[in-house]
Amino acid sequence: MITAKNKKLCQCPVCLTLNSASDSYCDQCHAHLSKISPKCIQHTMALLITSYLLFIPANFLPMMITTVLGSKTESTILGGVILLWQSKSYFVALIIFFASIVIPLGKLFALSWLCYETNYIGFKSRKTAYRSYRIIEFIGKWSMVDIYVVSILVALVNMGAIIKIEAGFAAVAFTGFVVMTMLAANTFDPRLIWQSHTFEATHD
Amino acid sequence: MKKRHIACHDCDLLMLIPPLKHREKAKCPRCGYVLTRFYRHAQTKLLVSALTALIFLAFALSFPFIIFSLHGDEKTLTLLESIQNIENITYILISALLAFTAFIIPLSFLLCILYISLSFKTKKLLPFTNPILKLTVLLKPWNMAEIFIISILVSFIKVQTMAYIEFGYAFFFYLLFIMSLSATFIYFDRYQLWSLYQRKSKQNKEAA
Numbered sequence: 001m002i003t004a005k006n007k008k009l010c011q012c013p014v015c016l017t018l019n020s021a022s023d024s025y026c027d028q029c030h031a032h033l034s035k036i037s038p039k040c041i042q043h044t045m046a047l048l049i050t051s052y053l054l055f056i057p058a059n060f061l062p063m064m065i066t067t068v069l070g071s072k073t074e075s076t077i078l079g080g081v082i083l084l085w086q087s088k089s090y091f092v093a094l095i096i097f098f099a100s101i102v103i104p105l106g107k108l109f110a111l112s113w114l115c116y117e118t119n120y121i122g123f124k125s126r127k128t129a130y131r132s133y134r135i136i137e138f139i140g141k142w143s144m145v146d147i148y149v150v151s152i153l154v155a156l157v158n159m160g161a162i163i164k165i166e167a168g169f170a171a172v173a174f175t176g177f178v179v180m181t182m183l184a185a186n187t188f189d190p191r192l193i194w195q196s197h198t199f200e201a202t203h204d
Numbered sequence: 205m206k207k208r209h210i211a212c213h214d215c216d217l218l219m220l221i222p223p224l225k226h227r228e229k230a231k232c233p234r235c236g237y238v239l240t241r242f243y244r245h246a247q248t249k250l251l252v253s254a255l256t257a258l259i260f261l262a263f264a265l266s267f268p269f270i271i272f273s274l275h276g277d278e279k280t281l282t283l284l285e286s287i288q289n290i291e292n293i294t295y296i297l298i299s300a301l302l303a304f305t306a307f308i309i310p311l312s313f314l315l316c317i318l319y320i321s322l323s324f325k326t327k328k329l330l331p332f333t334n335p336i337l338k339l340t341v342l343l344k345p346w347n348m349a350e351i352f353i354i355s356i357l358v359s360f361i362k363v364q365t366m367a368y369i370e371f372g373y374a375f376f377f378y379l380l381f382i383m384s385l386s387a388t389f390i391y392f393d394r395y396q397l398w399s400l401y402q403r404k405s406k407q408n409k410e411a412a
Contacts, residue, residue, distance in 0.1 A: 001234065002218050004211035009218075011211040014341050015398045018211060028402075029338045036216060084362070092361045095354075130214070130235055141348050144305065148355030149362065151295075151302050155286040156272055156279070157363060163274065167295050175298050186345070194215035194235060 003194075005036055036191045041115050047184035048112055054177040055104065062168035064150055069162065076170060077101065077146065100146040100174070107136050107143075107181055111188065118192050129193050137185050143178045147171055208399065212237055221395075240395035247400070250391040251321035254314045257384035260377050261311065269356070269374035274367040283307070283374055305348035310385060313347060316340040317388065320397065329404050337401060341394050350382050 004011050009018045010033050012026035019027055026033055034040060062074035075083060077100050084093035110132050123129050150167050157165040211218050212232040221230045224242035231238055243249060268280035287303045316336050323330035356375065363369050 003216040004218050005216055007218060009211065011213070011216070013213065014338050014394075015401075016210060016213070016395055017398070018209060028398075029334060031338065087365055089361055089365070092358050095358060141305075141345075141351055144348055144351050145355050145358065147298060148302065148306070148352055149359045151298055152286050152355060152359040153362065154295075156270060156281055156359065157367075159274055159277060159279070162277075163366070167298065171298055172295060175301055179301070182345075190214040190235075191216045194217075 010035060034189065036189060036195060038118055038192060040187065040189050041118055041192070043187040044111065044184050045115050047180050047187060048108065048115065051108060051177050051180040051184060054173050054180060055108070058170050058174035058177050059101075061170040061173065063146070063170040063174070064153070065166040065168050067164045067166070074168060077174070096146055096149070099142050103139055104143045104177065104181065107140060107185070110136050111181075111184055114188065114193075123193055126193055130190060133185075133188065133190050133193065140182045140185050141178075143174075143181070147175050147178070210239060210395070212239065240393050241390075242393075242396065243391060246391050246393065246396060247321060247324060250317060250388060251325075253384050253387035253391060254317040254321070257381055257388055258311075258314050258318070260381035260384060261307075261314075264374045264377035264381050265307075267374040267377065268372035269378065270360070270369060271372055272363065272367060272369050280372065283378065302352075305346060306352040307349075309343055309346045310349045313340060313343045314385070314388065316343070317392065324400055324404060328408055329401075333401065337397060340392075344389070344392070347385070347389075349378075349385055353378060353382055 004018060005021070008021045010021045010023065011018050012029060012031055012033060014031040015026060015029040017026055017028045019033060021035070024033055025031070059077055061076065063077050063080060064075050066073050066075070077096075081093050081097045081101070084096065114129060114133060117123050117129060150165075150171050153165045154167050157163055208221060209218060210221055212235060214237040215232060215235040217232060217234045219232070221239065224230060224240070226242065226244040229238050229241040265283055268282050269286075270281045272279045272281065284307075287299050287307075316339055319330070319336055320333060320340065323333040356378075360369060360371070
């Protein structure tokens with residue numbers, strides 16, 4: 001297999017121009033050229049750790065504070081899902097459950113596993129690794145659903161003393177979390193998966 | 205279309221892209237990444253769908269998208285109000301992100317496409333075509349308008365249990381906006397656009 005790296009070329013990620021591997025900026029569009037190196041995993045891992053940390057307050061602090069006739073109820077993300085399930089809107093409960101718990105967690109674990117494989121054990125199946133990367137990249141932004149819903153509800157349900165919905169701090173944490181995971185997925189270089197000697201390269 | 209060497213964006217395999225026919229796509233043989241899709245008159249289609257999306261967005265912003273009433277108290281909400289209404293300073297991050305991902309980024313993406321299409325249609329390339337094309341490519345993954353519409357549906361169902369609620373015109377215009385935006389995504393192909401840019405700038409240089 002002849003890759004651009006073998007030919008001492010480096011492709012611009014923005015405009016797809018082939019530059020010589022010694023350049024650090026693209027000739028045509030002046031974008032930064034990232035070399036295929038296991039070192040760039042460090043960016044991904046730093047962002048991943050930030051996301052893990054943000055995931056904790058996002059799930060344990062209240063996401064939404066509903067005030068009905070003076071009585072306050074605070075609900076976390078999971079609490080909101082359970083509330084929806086009990087009020088028999090199963091479909092919405094499932095959407096929120098998948099968008100804000102299952103997908104983000106799966107994404108975090110999958111990305112961490114990819115980083116681990118590139119750094120330590122090498123890829124058992126490149127196809128599976130690459131497919132999971134594509135899924136992570138595609139699915140990432142759907143976690144935003146819950147934040148959008150909260151901000152729409154805050155704007156919509158604001159009837160003074162009768163009923164009022166406010167956003168809790170978890171919304172901010174969750175926003176940061178989604179942005180961080182998206183950035184982490186963007187910084188992960190899929191070309192590392194297809195490198196024939198990724199694992200050995202880290203140790204010489 | 206001329207043959208040109210290209211490396212796969214996702215696995216770095218070098219290959220030649222053969223001339224493509226209408227609706228054909230070039231896939232990487234190793235990892236399956238779609239390198240480019242070719243459509244007849246893709247430039248015109250891109251311009252048309254971007255313009256349509258902009259018009260629908262303008263309509264979507266000018267009507268209320270949700271009408272909400274509780275105990276005879278009625279309230280309407282436009283799309284822009286749904287962003288501004290977060291009063292608390294702490295949550296400015298959220299409203300900023302909402303504003304960017306659901307409106308500002310799609311809007312600037314579409315405007316950039318208009319500019320690029322115009323630049324390709326004129327004899328000479330307009331100034332700043334290169335950085336604007338670059339910006340457009342970079343903005344693409346941050347479009348989240350389609351997620352916003354799902355969120356509107358979800359919050360609709362959530363509120364339904366506690367109050368009377370119905371959709372305004374803007375909701376349907378926003379739906380149409382999403383459809384034309386998706387069409388724009390289909391015809392937006394960075395390989396084709398950058399090749400066109402290269403050909404154009406070469407012509408310009410020869411003419412000068």
